[in-house]
Amino acid sequence: MPKTLIQQRSFITRPENFQGVSPFIAQILARRGVQSEQELELKLKHLLAPTMKGLDAAIQLMDQAIDQQKKIVIVGDYDADGATSTALMILALRDMGANVAYLVPDRFKYGYGLTPAIADLAFANFTPDLLITVDNGISSHAGVEQAQAHGMQVIITDHHLTTKETPKAEAVVNPNQLGCEFPSKALAGVGVAFYLLANLSSYRSQLGKSTSKVAQYLDLVALGTYADVASLDYNNRILVDAGVKRIRQNQCRAGISALLDIAGRDPASLKAQDLGFVLGPRINAAGRMETMDIGIECLLAADLQTAYPLAQQLNQLNTERRQVESQMKQEALSELTQLELDQEHLPAALILFEPHWHQGVIGIVAGRLKEQFHRPSIVFASDEDGIHIKGSARSIEGVHIRDAIEMIAEQHPHLVSHFGGHAAAAGLTIQKQHFDEFKQAFEALISTMDESLFQATLWTDGELPTENFHIETVDFLQNLTPWGQKFPSPIFEGVFNVLDYRWLKEMHLKLRLALQDGQIVEAIAFNARNKFEFDAMQDNVRLVYEIDKNEFNGNVSLQLRVIHLEQ
Secondary structure (H helix, E strand, O other): OOOOEEEEOOOOOOHHHOOOOOHHHHHHHHOOOOOOHHHHOOOHHHOOOOOOOOHHHHHHHHHHHHHOOOEEEEEOOOOHHHHHHHHHHHHHHHHOOOEEEEEOOOOOOOOOOOOHHHHHHHHHHHOOOEEEEOOOOOOOHHHHHHHHHOOOEEEEEOOOOOOOOOOOOOEEEOOOOOOOOOOOOOOOHHHHHHHHHHHHHHHHHHOOOOOOOHHHHHHHHHHHHHHOOOOOOHHHHHHHHHHHHHHHOOOOOHHHHHHHHHOOOOHHHOOHHHHHHHHHHHHHHHHHHOOOHHHHHHHHOOOHHHHHHHHHHHHHHHHHHHHHHHHHHHHHHHHHHHOOOOHHHOOOOEEEEOOOOOOOOHHHHHHHHHHHHOOOEEEEEEOOOOOEEEEEEEOOOOOOHHHHHHHHHHHOOOOOOEEEEOOOEEEEEEEHHHHHHHHHHHHHHHHOOOHHHHOOEEEEOOOOOHHHOOHHHHHHHHOOOOOEOOEOOOOEEEEEEEEEEEEEOOOEEEEEEEOOOOOEEEEEEOOHHHHOOOOOOOOEEEEEEEEEEEEEOOEEEEEEEEEEEEO
C-alpha cells in the first residue's frame, strides 16, 4: 500500500461569503467552491437556462417526428447512465404520443456507440425515420453516415469529451461539443436527455400538443448522474437532490423500488450515495454480464409485479459480477506480485491483459487497482474477433486519461484503433499484437508527468472543533447533501487518546477515544485488520474520519467512521 499523505483542502472561495451559516459550515462550503448561499437552495427553478447548442434543431425534428408518427429509435449505451437515458427518452416520448423503440448495443458483439453495424441493425430491426443517440455518438462519424445512407435523420445527444468536429448529424446536443456555451460541462448523458425532453415538452405545451411531465422522471436523472460519477456542480446537485426526494417519497419507477427492496434498503432513508453504491451496480450488472435490455426493462416497468422479477435478475447478475471481479482482481494482484513490484518500483501506469478476463468487468478491476496503488490503470480483455483487445482505463487526479490515450494515438497511429471517454475514465481498443508496444509507450508517456501526482493524498477539512462533536453536526452536514464527485462528503483529521479498543469479528476495530476537553467518543474502523497497522501499546492514534450516527437498541450516539489510521 502506498504511504498516504494527509493534507487539508484549501479554500476555493471565501468563507466570509457565507453570512447566514456558522463559520464551521462556511469553511466546508468554501473548500468546495460554493459561490454563494443561494447554492444551498436546490430548487428546480434555479436550473441553468437551456442554452445548449443544437437543442432547438433537435426539438424541431422530434416535434415533427411525433406529429407525423415517424418511427423513432433510441440508441443507448450499456451502463447506468445509458440505461436511465434510454428509459427516460422512451417514457417521455411515449407520453407525447411518439412511435418509439430502443436499441442498446451488446458490448460483447458490437462494442460502444453508434457504429455502422448498429446503424445497419437499427435499420434491419425497425427501419426508423429518426435515430436518437443517448450517452454516446459524439465520435460516431461513420455510424451517422451509415444511418443517413439508410434514409434516417440522426440526433446525437451525448456528454463525452471531444476535440474533433462533431459528426454531420441533423442535430447534435452535447454541452462538451466545440462551440457550446452552456455553462455546465458536468451533465451526464441522462442530464442532457432531460434538458432536451423538458424543453421539447414545454415547446409542445405552448402549441397545445400532447406533452409529458418530465419532472416525474427525475429519479432516473438522479440515478444516471450519480452512477456515472458526474461532477456534482450546482446544476447537477439540483437534479440529484430532486430525484432522491422523489425516491424517498416513493414517487419513483417501480424498478427502483424493487431494486431497493431486494437490496434491503428503506427508500425513506435513501442517501444520494445509495444511487452509486446500491442501485448503480445492479443496473450496470446487466450491461456488464448480459445485455442492458434487462436493466432498461426494469426501469420501464409500470408496476412492481413486472419490475420485481427483472430486479431479481439484476441482483443475481450483480452477485455474479462480484465473483468474477474478485477472481480477476486476485489474478491481477498476483501478476503484479510476480513482477516483484513494491510501491518504490511501481511503473507510472499499471497495464494488464489476460485473454480469459471478462470484458464487462475490466473497468471495475482497473478502478480497484487505481485505488489500491494510486496509478492510472488500464485493464484489457480479449475481443470476440480474436485480433483486438478492449481496454478500460481509470485514472488518478491530475492525469487526464482520455487525453493521454489520444496523445499515444497521435504519436503512434497504429497502436490505438478506437478510444473515447473522460478525464477519469476511458475505453479503448487496440490490436492484441501491439499490447507490449502500447504498454511501453503509455508507461513512458505517464512517467514524464510530475512525480507529485503519484503521491496518494487524503484531503481533509482539517480538525473538527471539539464543540462540533455532537449529533447536530451530522444533521447540519446532512442538510448540505448530496455529496459526491467534486463535492465530497466532509472528512476530518485529528490525534486522539485511545482509552480502550476491541476487535469485532476479528476484522473491525472499535475504539473509545478521549478529546482534549475530556469528551469521550467512539470510533469504528471497518476491515481494519486488512487495511491498517494498529499498535495497542501506543496511547495515541491519528485518524482521518467521517462523523456519523450510531443507532443501537434505540439509542443514538455520535460515531467516527475511520477512513485512515496511523500511529
